[in-house]
Amino acid sequence: MDRILIRGGAPLNGSVHVAGAKNAALPLMAASLLTDQTLSLSNIPHLADITTLANLLSQHGVEIAMNGNAPNGGHAGRVLSLTAERIASTTAPYDLVRKMRASVLVLGPLLARCGEATVSLPGGCAIGSRPVDLHLKGLTQLGAEIEVDRGNILAKAAGRLVGTRIILPQVSVGATENILMAATLAEGETILENAAREPEVTDLAVCLQAMGAQIDGVGTDTLRITGVEALHGAEHPVLADRVEAGTYAIAAAITGGTLELEGARIEQLEALADVLRAAGTTFEARNGGIFVSRSNQELVGVDVMTEPFPGFPTDLQAQTMALLTTANGASMVTETIFENRFMHVPELRRMGANINLHGSSAMVRGVERLTGAPVMASDLRASASLVLAGLVADGETIVNRVYHLDRGYERLEQKLSEVGAQVERIEDRP
Ligand code: UD1
Numbered sequence: 001m002d003r004i005l006i007r008g009g010a011p012l013n014g015s016v017h018v019a020g021a022k023n024a025a026l027p028l029m030a031a032s033l034l035t036d037q038t039l040s041l042s043n044i045p046h047l048a049d050i051t052t053l054a055n056l057l058s059q060h061g062v063e064i065a066m067n068g069n070a071p072n073g074g075h076a077g078r079v080l081s082l083t084a085e086r087i088a089s090t091t092a093p094y095d096l097v098r099k100m101r102a103s104v105l106v107l108g109p110l111l112a113r114c115g116e117a118t119v120s121l122p123g124g125c126a127i128g129s130r131p132v133d134l135h136l137k138g139l140t141q142l143g144a145e146i147e148v149d150r151g152n153i154l155a156k157a158a159g160r161l162v163g164t165r166i167i168l169p170q171v172s173v174g175a176t177e178n179i180l181m182a183a184t185l186a187e188g189e190t191i192l193e194n195a196a197r198e199p200e201v202t203d204l205a206v207c208l209q210a211m212g213a214q215i216d217g218v219g220t221d222t223l224r225i226t227g228v229e230a231l232h233g234a235e236h237p238v239l240a241d242r243v244e245a246g247t248y249a250i251a252a253a254i255t256g257g258t259l260e261l262e263g264a265r266i267e268q269l270e271a272l273a274d275v276l277r278a279a280g281t282t283f284e285a286r287n288g289g290i291f292v293s294r295s296n297q298e299l300v301g302v303d304v305m306t307e308p309f310p311g312f313p314t315d316l317q318a319q320t321m322a323l324l325t326t327a328n329g330a331s332m333v334t335e336t337i338f339e340n341r342f343m344h345v346p347e348l349r350r351m352g353a354n355i356n357l358h359g360s361s362a363m364v365r366g367v368e369r370l371t372g373a374p375v376m377a378s379d380l381r382a383s384a385s386l387v388l389a390g391l392v393a394d395g396e397t398i399v400n401r402v403y404h405l406d407r408g409y410e411r412l413e414q415k416l417s418e419v420g421a422q423v424e425r426i427e428d429r430p
Helices: 022-034 048-059 101-114 133-141 173-183 199-210 242-255 270-278 314-324 344-350 380-392 403-408 412-418
Strands: 003-007 013-017 038-042 063-067 079-083 116-120 145-149 152-156 165-167 189-193 214-216 222-226 234-237 258-262 282-286 289-293 330-334 354-358 361-365 374-376 396-400 422-426
Touching: 003 380, 013 412, 022 038, 022 048, 022 079, 022 101, 022 173, 022 199, 048 063, 048 079, 048 101, 048 403, 101 116, 101 133, 101 152, 101 173, 133 145, 133 152, 133 173, 173 189, 173 199, 173 222, 199 214, 199 234, 242 258, 242 270, 242 289, 242 314, 242 380, 270 282, 270 314, 314 330, 314 344, 314 361, 314 380, 344 354, 344 374, 344 380, 380 396, 380 403, 380 412, 380 422, 412 422
Parallel strands: 013 258, 038 234, 165 189, 374 396
Antiparallel strands: 003 396, 003 422, 038 079, 063 079, 116 152, 145 152, 189 222, 214 222, 258 289, 282 289, 330 361, 354 361
């Protein structure tokens, strides 16, 4: 398994091009199942998770083509064309679903288009049990009959799904996306209340509108969807990745450097902006992107609590904790979205961080310096936090199990090297 070697100490300076958002691209790709015409998605990031979903979709019968140039080895200029003219199979098998939980996003579209779907139940993962009960309850309210048998979700609808009023008891990005996609082809109106407002949900809604869906309230917590008989093809650019942008912003802050994040959208990162500014960082919109700098300011502790958008994103919690380990003073980091999202804490402690866990909160007391150590990545964002810690630690840090990073960060070590980090991938040759 590949590892990443980091020699800490160099402040980052320069500009980083932010890729398309993984968490927007995945539901957008699943939306291709809703129409027999071609959906063309540009600004697709070059990531392992994209390939995993492409494999699942082609198994359902979707024809997939990648066109255009790939600047800098990324896929920014590339267009992924997906045509689900004929659905060859409505079954999403365990072998593919277990690789990535987001595979469950094929459930709503397959059910709405074909009246049936069998999707392997995604298991737990390093950050908690992560049930899909809200997805299933919402689709049941739309008229589907759903049972879970021997690890499979078996869903059927007699005729078209039927619109209704659904109130999500808890904000869920994936459940909102699955219900939204299914409702676009249902008969009549669906009102989805307490819907997730994450920018990735909004990007999906905008694309569905371009495909002919009738959706009101886009960007709010109440989506009103009037079902149509069929959707058509469309072209849609995937929005910029706010988690990637946020991770590089934190990289600038932690190293006391200055970065321009090309293509990043400040309105999607206001909660991070508040935290970074309070911690002593300049964070502002500039040249259509974001400018982040902490060249002369002292890093100070600040409290952080994760919440659904527009609150502070759970996907930036681990990286922010890495930042706070060397801040002056104490910080309280509270995780309210996932039950077990502190897997990075023991690893950061191995690097000298002073962190105490109390239930869903972590008390971080700033230390003078971190020291490099071999550490183990447990999930995508935890891995990113260890890389960030390595950027300021004394000596060498080796992050093992890098495949987690490859799921969500396009060419991480290359992008970091380009702005002055001493980072290299050690490939494991058999
Ligand atoms: C998505 C993102 C993930 C991000 C998360 C929260 C993708 C591919 N992934 O994950 O990166 O961290 O949003 O912003 O977009 N829940 C239930 N029952 C359900 C569904 C969710 O109890 O049926 C709970 C979850 O366990 C969690 C909370 O609701 O505690 C939020 O999860 P959700 O918003 O659904 O996360 P995902 O869509 O899986």
